[in-house]
Amino acid sequence: MKLAIQVNEGPYQHQASDSAYHFAKAALEKGHEVCRVFFYHDGVYNGSRLTTPPQDDRNVVARWVDLAEAYDLDLVLCVAAAQRRGLVDDGEAKRNAKDATNIAPRFRISGLGQLVEAAILADRLVVFGD
Secondary structure, three states: EEEEEEOOOOOOOOOOOHHHHHHHHHHOOOOOOEEEEEEEEEHHHHHHHOOOOOOOOHHHHHHHHHHHHOOOOOEEEEHHHHOOOOOOOOHHHOOOOOOOOOOOEEEEEEEOOOHHHHHOOOEEEEEEEO
C-alpha cells in the first residue's frame, strides 16, 4: 500500500509526531511505501535543525532524519506554516533577506500542492494531529 502522511503538531507539544513516526516506521518495515510526509501547522517544527532535546529525551527531529535516510523519504514542510514560525531553508533565506537557515537535513520547504499531490498518488492519506 502507498501511504501519504500529514503531521500537524510539533515534536514535543503533542504525541502526534511520535505516533506518525512510529506509524511510518512500522509501515515501511512491513514493506509499504510512504510517498511523502507533509508537515503542516506546528508540525513544521519537526524540521528544525536547532532542536536540541536533553540527552535523556527522545530526539524527534533526528528520528525523522534517520528514517528519511534509511528509506529515502520525502519530508516536506509547508512553506506558509514554516515562514510564520521562522523556519527557512537556503531558498527562503535568500528570497526573504534572512542571514541564516534552520532546516534539518532531509527536510525541504514547499507548498500545499505537495500535500495534494501526495494525497492523489497515495492509496491513503493518514493525518496525525488536529
